[in-house]
Amino acid sequence: MNLELRHLKVVCAIAETGSVTKAASTLGLAQPALTAQLQRIERTLGGPLFERDRRGARPTALGELVLARARVLLPAMKGLQDEAARLAGTGAALTRFRFGGVNSPILGGLVHRLAADQPHAQISTFASWSVDELAQMVLSGRLDYVLSGVCGDATPSAEFGLTWRAVANDAVFVLLPEAHPLAAHDEVPLAALGEERWAAAPGDGCFADCFAAACARAGFTPRKIYETDIRSCIDLVEAGEAVALAQATFRPVSGLVTRPLANTPLRWRLLLGWHPDAPAAAIADRVLAQAIAAYTDSLSRNPHYLAWLASNPNFGPQDLAAA
Template sequence: MDLEVRHLRVVCAIAESGSLTRAAASLRMTQPGVSAQLRRIERILGGTLFERRQAGVAPTALGELVLCRARAILPGVDGLLADTARAAHRQAAIARIRLGSVGAPLLGHLILAVRQVLPEVEVTTRCQYSALPLLDDLTDDRLEAAVLGDNPGCELPPRDGVVQQPLVTEPVFALLPAGHPLAARDEVDLARLREEEWAVPRADNDRTREYWSSILALTGRHPHAPYEAEGRQLIEIVRAGLAVSLCQATFIEVPGVAVRPLAGNPLWYRHILAWHRESPLAVHGPEILRRVGDGYEAIRAASPAYAVWRERNPEKAMLTERARPGQG
């Protein structure tokens, strides 16, 4: 019988617990099973590894030698197993690409870009309101790429192994009921907008609401915000004429709501494309970024309010030019 890695784990568990009974519990074995395993290991190594005492067990001189070598070997074996597991997962992931997105208009273009560069793969998606859970998923190999977003002063934290490539920064606009008096204006003053009742996203760790509040505070006071909602629910509250809110400049107007620029451009939003450095998509990052960027320009062109804003704010519009691969 040859010595195996599992035998070294048994020896270490006995030494660390100081008891065959406690070692059995940590190894999910029975105490007689651990005793029998220890006797087999001692026969292989040619001597007694532990002295049995009333309070438990203690390593012999031979046991100390074995423990010293085992503790040097096992971390390398565990590292090898972890690395090969990740490599096998990534190899399998080539057949399936998992994408994520916040509530931005770029996910469809990301899917199309992935299908262009890897036409044989299956693409799956997962959406979140907040960017941070998606960033966690990228870090932990649960996603290969994602559309993220953040705001000035509330930037996403860097993560080991994850590339965060800014795509474009755009202004934040007002979202109004279509019949609201402010919807008749070319742009809306934020101080005037704060006098209305608001629908706002829940306060969570993506800091969008914190960012909105910090800018609104500069107007002198916070608005009354009785409605907490996101996505379709927030739009329906606005459409019903119950509240106003804010939206991305690329938000496409739907019946019942109006999108208008904010005077002075006080708020901004940054679109980010992110992927794991060891993802099958990493080598295609620049090409995917280019294709998603082309998609963004098509979306921007379809937004009348954004087009008018760009014509009236040529200097600010320069800030909204999309980033190229390699730009931060």
């Protein structure tokens, strides 16, 4: 049998979990099948790689040698695959747009604009709650661009080497039923919501921590937070069971209103990201301009936010030259 990368992954999985049974579960294999595979690997390499007893599996001296080489080879091969995937699209960048989005309010508008501008282009989308997952997909060549948001002046992780440019800078609003006593206010002090229950979508950024800190500054700790998808957040607000933080460009829903939080204790920046070495980088400025235009289009459906922006010029769409 010739030794392959998949065999090295097996050895690493057993070492990392300390158990053939646990490694089998991690790899999605039956334990007897993984045991038989390990035995074939050991025969190929000329000796046992693990000492196995009721306490688990521990690498032998030969096993440590194989693991040392595997921990160099596997990341190197992954890097090669990622680089190849990014460069494979060279020459097709103007005819293919693969977007990932984290609850992006402008994804539909951006797709519409690109489809009208380039009717023969192939456009696809992928949704995730995790900006890190989407950034990894850009790094590996499976996506071209990411639309995501961050709170305040935060930036996404630099681990994946993406370039990030701002599309817009928004105040965070609160979503309320029309019958809520605060719905008639032009702005809502965060402190006035101290007795409310909250609905929120999941995510992997710092927004939850920033929200908790803002509540603490306002003198309260949120009573309860329901973490669920956007549609269920709306359902909870409609039912009067919760209020929700919302992007200022949130599409109006009958029976609900969005109101700015007084003194803008929370901000949300919408960003577009891409890898600087990928073909997508060559037309990133063009895509960014379309994203800013799609955001501007979205303002027309929210006259309350438009009126608020007139008095708060530091918010809203980002100037392309300064993006």
